[in-house]
Every structure is written in C-alpha cells, then in structure tokens.
Amino acid sequence: MATNRFLCEICGKGFQRDQNLQLHRRGHNLPWKLKQRTSKEVRKRVYVCPEKTCVHHHPSRALGDLTGIKKHFCRKHGEKKWKCEKCSKRYAVQSDWKAHSKTCGTREYKCDCGTIFSRRDSFITHRAFCDALAEETARVNAASTMNLAVGNNISYHLMGTPLGPSMAQHFSSIFKPISGTTDETIDQTSRGLSLWMGSQGNNNNLQEIHQLGSVSSGAIFGTDPIVSITNNPSPPQADYQLNWVFGSKLPTSNAEALASTSLPLSDVKESVTQLVSVPSLYSSQQQSSHQAHSSANMSATALLQKAAQIGATSTDPSFLGSFGFKSNSNQVQEGNKYCGLVYGSNTIASGLGSDHHVVLENSVSSDHISTLNQLQMYPAKRRHLQSEDSNGGGQTRDFLGVGVQAISCHPSSINGWI
C-alpha cells in the first residue's frame, strides 16, 4: 500500500495526494488551496473519444493517456457490467467498482429514524430536523426517572436482603458490565440472575406481571414483579417473555404461553389445564391438615436413618430379629397398653416422644379404648387372612412379630427366609 503522506490535522486521515487532502479539508471548514497544474510543461493530448456525440471527440478536448480515454469511454458510453454486492450501484469500469466496494457500507451515518447517509454533512442536516429524535429523548427521560426511583428497591428484592451500593459494585466486578453506572449494573445483574430465579408458589407475582402487561427481559424463570419494572419495557420483548412464563403454576400464564407457541404441545395444554384445576379446588382444604402433617411427620430420610439405627436397613440376616424380637422383651415393661399392642420395638416407642404417652394417660376414654381394641384386632385379622399357622399369641404379640410369623414357615429360624 502506498503511503498516505498528506495528513489532515483535524482528524488524522491520510491521503496519497495533496489535492485529495485539500478537498477533504473543505469538510472541516478549513481553508484549502488546490494547486493548479503549471502550464509550463505542455502535455500532448492525442486521445479522442470515438463517440461522435461526445465532448471529448473534439481534439481540443482530447485526453492525455490511453487508460484515461478507455475508462472515459466505458464510463460514458459503455454498459455497466460491474455491480456492487451491498448496494445497487453499477459500474462500467472494474477499478471504479473495486474502489467503491472497498468503502461501501463502511461509513454510514444512520439516523434514529432509519435513514442512512453516506455523507456526514447531509446526515447532520437531517438530524437537526428529524422528528424521531424528539421522541427518543422523551422516552429516555421517562425510563431514567423510573430507574432512579426503583433503583434501590431492585437490589433489595432481588437479593432478599437490603444491599447498599457496595454489593452492586461487587456484582459489577463479577458480571461483565456494559457501562459503569450502578443502575446499569443492577440492570445487568437483575437480568442475569432473574433468568434463573423462580421460587414456587409465586402466584401473586405472576398476576402482577400480567397486569403490568410487560415482563422484563430477564424474567425467563423469574416471577418477581419488581424485576419486571426495572428494565425498559419494549414491546417486542414483552411478547416473548410471556412465552417464558411457561410451566409456572398459574393457569392463565400456562394457557397463554402454550397458545403462543404453535408447536405440538397441544396435548400438553390440555393436561396442564387439568393440572391446575385440581390444586385450586383442594388447596385451601388441605392447608390445615397439611400443616398438621408436616409439623409432626418425619421425613422419609429420617425414617430410613431411624430404621437403620434399629438395624432394619442392614442386609445382615439378623436385622429382622432385632427389629421384631426386641419388642417382645420390652413391651411389658413399657406399661403403655397401646404401644405394647401395636408397636414394635422399645426404641420406636420411646422415640416417638413422651408427649404422646402423656396424651394417652391424660385422656383415656372409652373411645380411645375402643380404638385400641380395633387396633388390637388388626394383627389378629391379618393372621386370619394369611391363614398360616400361628402360635396362639396374646395381645402382647407385636405388630412386626406378626409379619415375621406370617412370612416365615419356620418361626424358629429367622435366617432361613432371608
């Protein structure tokens, strides 16, 4: 590449010829001066354009070099065979075409209203009078005030604990921020995190989102309404965001999401609407009993651990023995009728807590006794059902002992059937 010796002092752009630099300087409103070719040396001009109608046909307007006249001829009188790929311009001379395609699209001035300019001056003129500009500034102003207002709240709701700007800064160091402002960082963070945040049962939040009519760009999994306020509400995003509330618990959001996705999830839609009708009917009723259950119910994991403790989960053949037999020895000592009747080992009974025992002792009534009798009968009935030989056991036979007896044909050898 030839050197660009002639440099513009304003923008530093380089030119191979001084003349071009001078023309460029006009754009900066700088004084320019084109050097005139000295008429001292006379160049012989012998090439004339063959086209009779052309100005350069006349010898007085002849051109100096062969290439020049060829190019002229093609440009003026030739067919434009070379077409630019990016725009629609056509050229007759290949070198023109090449030169154009180098710069085509590289420098374009685009106004916010969508109009494109290749020249800076025309672009500037347009902008001054463009209506769109006014609208844009109005929108930007509105959004920025909202951001400021809700700014602190965003971080609060997202993080769950009140955070100062320090936390936001911390996040900005981790998440690559677009700009340095705190607001934008929070935006970025909220966008990144809210993608994934979704606690269940946020029914209220979803309703709010629907009311707002637009959902944040980040709320792919999230159902936090505060997040939806923060980002600039732009219509195209709102549409697809509702798609993303797919699978959440609210029926409306599901239906909408499913309706907007065209694809083969029509069966899913039906089953989903079925899904959500049931909980709504029963959820209120179940609440109280659910609470009662959850407070006192042991988790399955805890039960397994307990069973393991009393040897039930070991694959050692003796485990059943310990589970079943322990009870026999301890029942009588328990002194607690229902435990002895129904429940197996000592550890279980004691493990259940003394409060239950207390309850029993305090409120023994005829009802309770009849229930206990019923439970008493249960093991017996089981024995009947299995119709196996059972040793005549008294009521002190433990619940689990029945199982052992029933299954095993040889009560004496527990090991046999394992």
Added chain:
Amino acid sequence: MVPMFQEDGSSSVTSSSPLQFFSMMSPSLGSPYPWLRELKSEERGLYLIHLLLTCGNHVAAGSLEHANIALEQISQLASPDGDTMQRIAAYFTEALAHRILKAWPGLHKALNNTRIGLVSDEILVQKLFFDMFPFLKVAFVLTNQAIIEAMEGEKMVHIIDLNAAEPAQWIALLQDLSARPEGPPHLRITGIHQQKEVLDQMAHRLTEEAEKLDIPFQFNSIVSKLDHLDIEKLRVKTGEALAICSTFQLHTLLASDDELLRKRSPLALKNSNGMYLQRVLQMNQSTLGELIEKDLGNGYSPSTDSASSSPVSANASIKMDSFLNSLWGLSPKLMVVTEQDSNHNGSTLMERLLEALYSYAALFDCLESTVPRTSLERFKVEKMLFGEEIKNIISCEGGERKERHEKLEKWIQRLDLACFENVPLSYAGMLQARRLLQSYKCDGYKMKEENRCVLICWQDRPLFSVSAWRCRK
C-alpha cells in the same frame, strides 16, 4: 383388603384426604384422633421400610411366594397420595412387582403391550422437573458460565447438547453472549434428542431469540438415540470452538455393556479402540477375569436373580469408553457433565434397592417440603419421572436397565481415564448458582464443592453433580 378395614370401624378414610377417589384406593390406618395418626405415620413408615427390604430379599432369593405376601402387606399401607414414605413405598412395590412379573415373560409382555407412553407426557414431566426443582436451573447456570468463560475471545462457537429438551438453558446463554464486551460469537448449537417435535420446538425458540438479540445463529437437529449416535453427523468443523453439554445422559451408556459382554468374549474387545481398551484391560485384569469365569450365558432368570451379570467394575464399560473416546476425538474445548449422584448401578438388587431408597427418599422429602400433597403436578413427577426411574433401577436388568446412576467419584475416574482433565467451576458461576438456590427460600437445598465439582444436595444427601472437563493433552 379394603372391606376388612372398614369392618374395624376405622373411619379414617374420609378425614385424611379430600380427594375421595384417591383415598378409596388406599385406606390409611389413621383414626379421627390426630395423635394416633401421627404415631401411626412414623410407625407405618418404619414398617414399610421393613416390608420393602423383606420383599426385596425374597425377590432376590427367588422366593416369589413370600415376596407376594410381603407385597400384599405393603399394598395395604402404601399409597401414592399418602405421606412421603407411603408414596415411596407405592412406587418401590410397583417396581418389585414388575420384577417378579418378569419371571413370566409372557404375562409381563401381555400386560405391558397396551401401555401407551405418550410423548407429550414425557415432555411434560421433564418440564415439570425443570420448573418444580432448582436442580436443573443450577446445572444450567453452572454450565453456561463455564461455557462463557471457556469461549472468551472465540468467534465461532459450536455447542453440542446431548439431550436438547429445555430451551431455557440456551436462551439464557444467548442473552449472556450478547452481553459480551467483544460482542457475541457466531453460535451453532447441535441438539440431540429422540423426538423430533422437541427439537423443532427448540430450534424455533432459539432462532427467534437469536434474531432478537442479533446473534448469528444456527440450530442443527439430530434425531437419534445416544448409543446409536453417528459422530460424523455432528459435523464439527475445524476452527470452531466446541463445547459439549451432557445432562443426565452419560449414565444410560453404561447399560449397553451387559449385552456386549454377554455376546462377545472379552478378548474380542481388543478389536475396536485398540490402544484404549488395552489400557482398560490391563487395569482391570482381575475384574475381567472374574467376568470370564462367570457363566455369561446365564441370561436373566428370576431364580438366580442376585447373580445378574452386570460388570463388577465401573471401568469395564466398553460402550461408555468408546463414546467418550469419540467425544475426545472432537477436541472439545469444554465438556460439562451433569449427572445424578447416587450409586444405582450396583450389581445386586438389594444394593440398588437400599441406595435407591435413600436417594428417592431425599427427592420425595424435597417434594413434601415444597409442594402440597394434593398437587397433581407433584403426583405426575412422582409417578411418571421418579416412579419410572425406580422401576427401571429395580425391575430391569442388562441392556434394559438404563438408569445406571453413579457417584461423582466414579465419573471423575471414568472421565480421567478417557483423557479428560477437570476444569474447576468458576467462582462467578457458583455465586450465581447459590443465589438461585437462595431465591427458592427453602433451606433444604444445599450446594457443596467436591473435587472441584459441584454437588447439589437436599439436606445432607447429594443428589446431582456438575463437573467441567477439557481434553488433556
């Protein structure tokens, strides 16, 4: 069964559950007295565990009569809409029953012929799993962050998703990539799945999102089973940075080995993947020797149930190794593996039964703590997702048994052997993941780091592992 209890006068059925139609199936032994019901629940739970193990032992020993009796007892106590232990027992007994039934293959086939496995149901249940738990989301967060970090500065990124079912992961990645300071790369995602509809849906969503974000994007669909995957179809090009994402897929490859081992002699293994298998053979002389000595022609017979011929050592898995080898051959810049973190691949039934009891107890506990009992979605996840997995683990053997979950340390060994090097998951990713877990406002969800990988736990029980790898030179 049911009339017997009503004779006793226990009128507990109606009071325990408003869902009348369910409760008719499962008479609970509770009485109107809450304290008795509480007691009963724990006692019943313990008894259920006892019965399950008893039954399992019988099945393993082939004493089907005794197993039948145990099943009957369990069925009277278990219930898919009862408390946690009752639900777990319901699905485990079903699995055990299926296993017993396979002793009469004709009967088993006849009963299963009219079962329709609706594709839409499968899709739905995967979606439910994604929505109801944070596990997948955490895995996605960690995966995406690892991808972003590995692809810093890359202009052409190609991601291969071994089970492209959930568009949310890649939508999030697209958003993260568009926010890169150097601008988004040219992104290509190749999704593999067995159902074309799922892939079409994914293609549609992702292309839409990429257009909005103005990211040059291309989605390629490959409808294929993983063990029949043709690596050539992936069309990995030179010059692009490759990332592979495997979510709950690798363990299914362990299943094909039984068939292979049964059909071929161990010596024939040298033919394919020469050098690599040589190494495996050297390392596992003893275990393969055992295999040779075992009667490989046993097939699956219920009477000798405990001697099912699955390989003793985790390392002797030819299909898995060759698959990992071919992945390694693609020179991925990153591979992120998410797997269940439990040992459900024991060779004996009882091993698997015990381990599965613990891990599914944790999952069912999680549901109990976060979703109401009457939720139909919960029921569907328990039945169609966990129930099916349990059925596979307990009642299937050999090539059919696909749910061969293994602990993280085994995966680490395996991937290490396949010439992959562990890449620690970044702090940023972990932080995001922790934040996500916290947003669920349930302190049962826990996350811990082990061997530079992440374990997602419920209370103390690790359930899922996420690890990142790259090719070791």
